[in-house]
Amino acid sequence: MTATPIQQKYDIKDISLAAQGKQRIEWAGREMPVLRQIQDRFAQEKPLAGIRIAACCHVTTETAHLAIALKNGGADALLIASNPLSTQDDVAASLVADYGIPVFAIKGEDNDTYHRHVETALDHRPNIIIDDGSDVVATLVKERQSQLADIIGTTEETTTGIVRLRAMFKDGVLSFPAMNVNDADTKHFFDNRYGTGQSTLDGIIRATNILLAGKNIVVAGYGWCGKGTALRARGLGANVIVTEIDPVRAIEAVMDGFRVMPMAEAAPQGDLFITVTGNKHVIRQEHFEVMKEGAIVCNSGHFDIEIDLKALKEMSTEVKQVRNFTQQYFLHSGKSVIVLGEGRLINLAAAEGHPSAVMDMSFANQALACEHLVKNQGRLEPGLHAIPEAVDKEIARLKLQAMGIQVDDLTPEQEVYINSWTAGT
CATH class of the missing domain: 3.40.50.1480 (Adenosylhomocysteinase-like)
Known part of the structure; x- marks a missing residue:
């Protein structure tokens, strides 16, 4: 060619x-x-x-x-x-x-x-x-x-x-x-779950140097990336809230031990927000308006559209770079919201x-x-x-x-049983 x-x-x-x-x-x-x-x-x-x-x-x-x-x-x-x-x-x-x-x-x-x-x-x-x-x-x-x-x-x-x-x-x-x-x-069982979970929190910690233990961390999306992020956040002592649109994933998050609620309800409670949905404007103006002072927002989904940064900028009087990959938006209301990595993949923007x-x-x-x-x-x-x-x-x-790990092989009898409908119980 x-x-x-x-x-x-x-x-x-x-x-x-x-x-x-x-x-x-x-x-x-x-x-x-x-x-x-x-x-x-x-x-x-x-x-x-x-x-x-x-x-x-x-x-x-x-x-x-x-x-x-x-x-x-x-x-x-x-x-x-x-x-x-x-x-x-x-x-x-x-x-x-x-x-x-x-x-x-x-x-x-x-x-x-x-x-x-x-x-x-x-x-x-x-x-x-x-x-x-x-x-x-x-x-x-x-x-x-x-x-x-x-x-x-x-x-x-x-x-x-x-x-x-x-x-x-x-x-x-x-x-x-x-x-x-x-x-x-x-x-997806490994990259999305274990890779995203560890590297997302790595990026957040490098960008902010905050202690995650005791924080209310809101994870938007409970696909494989969301599962890994929520799991690792809980492992570091955070109180994890999950938001979802899929009822099956939502009930899975509940049974995994996480609190589940709409973003409108989670927004006033969260100290740190992590979006991993792959969708657009998961965090919007109405959510920024009710967030705590100094709430931190970041994204670990593929594109930077999950957080409505245009709306946030329009709500702000000033945007200040306070650390590498860390920007503080000062709102007309007098509060501020902190955005990590310009809303892009925080695990790659601030970490490796x-x-x-x-x-x-x-x-x-x-x-x-x-x-x-x-x-x-x-x-x-x-x-x-x-x-x-x-x-x-x-x-x-x-x-x-x-990794030096071995697994079992089926015996001939097991091969016949698993591939037959006549063997019975």
Whole structure:
């Protein structure tokens, strides 16, 4: 497949940060044994040879190992940031300088730069798009119809992105297969729950240095990310309140021991608010108006739209930077509300994102999803496709093996019993 080469080889903050970035990439690799095995196999087999890949991901030490796996597999891979505040500039520099992977990502880049980088990713004329949030796919569908013929498929590992892909398919505009990495068991059970739970609180503590014990923490949304966040907050001694729109998730939160109520009722009680819904304006003007003085608001959902910052700014007389990633909004009423990380992913804005050990499984799914798309090119229908169960279980097996943990095997008698309707009880 012949591509029109991009003219600019990278757009990063500072190439001189490469040495520091490489050291951190290597450190992360210690906790990523599954992806390391995939990197080694890909280097031998080259399953992605000749394939152009545009990856829109959080540019972190863990993502670096996915990019290296793609390159080892023979892909012509390019990386852009999926979030303006999530880029680790030293990692971007090392990927360019030490691994020869084009990166277009700068921590704190403005929206115009972000959208320019999305266009750069599409200028690469990708055959496969690895997306976090489906911005690249949405831009392709809306603005680059002529490139649809180049596409083998896409992979998506965020809840927000899966929602958008489903909407695209429903509207008849998703004309190629999309691998639903987000719903793989070895992704959402671990990355969403344990990764989000730990890294969200890590980001909050780094940004504020507050004590969480004894605080009323309101978690908006009780999906897998919300479950992990609520669990970890309780583990640090917080009194956790959950808000939900789904009655099944709400009753699950109740039975997990959390208080559940509408945001309007939670708003006057909360000391700290964490949104993890993937939806828009979960915290709005009417909620800001009744919050305590100095209430802290942050987001760990994919985009920065969960908190209505426009409304908050209109309610304010002044916005003051009080710490790194911490802004205090002084309201006309005389109270103030504190926003962390400009409403963007607090775990990546103020901390380092998910621990390497969980991203090991998530990015193993991404790499193997790309391989699956190539191996099955022309045979997969347009729309969402689950990660094959065999792939999911193999990732879990490799992870357990790396941890030195063994599990039982079925006996022949058990095999017959579990696969038969005649054996009875």
